[in-house]
Amino acid sequence: MSRSGLSSSRLPVVALLFRRAALPIVLGLGITLTGTAVALAGGNVEAGLEASKTCAACHGADGNSMVPTFPSIAGQPAGYIAEQLHAFRDGNRVNALMSPQAKALTDQQILDLAAYFAAQKRVVKAASTEDSIPGAHLWKFGGHSNTVAACAACHGPQGQGNQPAGFPALRGLTPQYITESLIAYRKDERKTEHASIMVSIASKLSDDDIKDVAQHIATFR
C-alpha cells in the first residue's frame, strides 16, 4: 500500500492527456509536486551535513559521486531525495547497498539530509562527446506517435531537473545508472508516490530507446 490513491487515480488521466498535449499536464503536475516540496519545510542544512558523513563514501562528500553505479545526489530537489529515502527505508525501493543505509534514518534526519544535498552544486566531471541521434530526438520531442512525452519537458533541456516541481536532475548520471533506473520503472519496481509518472513513460520504451536516451543524457554538461 505504498502508493497514494492520488498517484494511481491520476495515472490514466495523465496517460490520456500526454497523447493530446504535453504542456498543460506538465504544468498541472508541477503544481502537484510543488505541494510536496512545500510540505518538506523543516529540513536543517547544518544537521544534514552532520548526518551526511556516512553517505560520503559512496555519494561523495558534496553528493557528487566518483563511482558510476552510485548516483550523484547533489542538487536534487529536496522532495525527490526525501521520497527516495523513505522508499528505501520502508522497502518500497530496494537496493542491496542503499537499503541498509536508510533503515535507521528518522523522519527528521531524512528532511535534514534532503535539505543538505539539495543545497549542493551538481558537478558533471566528464560529459560524453558521443551523442545518440535517436536518443536526442526522444529527449527533445518524445516518441512513438506522441505516446511518450518529451523528457526535456520535465527534466529540462540539459537534464538540469526542476527543483520547485520536484523533477530530478539527470545530468551527470551515468548511462549505466540511467539504464538501470529506467528498467526498474519499466518493471514497476520503484514504489514511490511519484514513480507512476515514470512507470507510465518507461513502460513504452524499448531496450534500444533506453540505450539511446541514456547515451544522450551522458552528453549533458
Ligand code: HEC
Ligand atoms: C555503500 C554505498 C552507499 C552509501 C554509504 C549510501 N548510498 Fe545512497 N545509494 C547507493 C546506491 C548504489 C544507490 C542506487 C540505488 C539504485 O540503483 O536503486 C543509491 C541511491 C541513493 C538515492 C537515490 C538517488 C536517485 O537519483 O534516485 C539517494 C537519495 C541516496 N542514495 C541517498 C543516500 C544518503 C542520504 C546516504 C547517507 C545516509 C546514502 N545514500 C548512503 C549507495 C550508497
Ligand code: HEC
Ligand atoms: C511528466 C514529467 C516527466 C517526464 C515527461 C519524464 N520524466 Fe523522468 N521523472 C519524472 C519524475 C517525477 C521522476 C521521479 C519519480 C520517482 O519518484 O521515482 C522522474 C525520474 C526519472 C529518472 C530517475 C532518476 C534517478 O535519479 O534515479 C530517470 C532516469 C528519468 N526520469 C528519465 C526520463 C526519461 C528518459 C524521460 C523521457 C523518455 C522522462 N524521464 C520523462 C518526471 C518526468
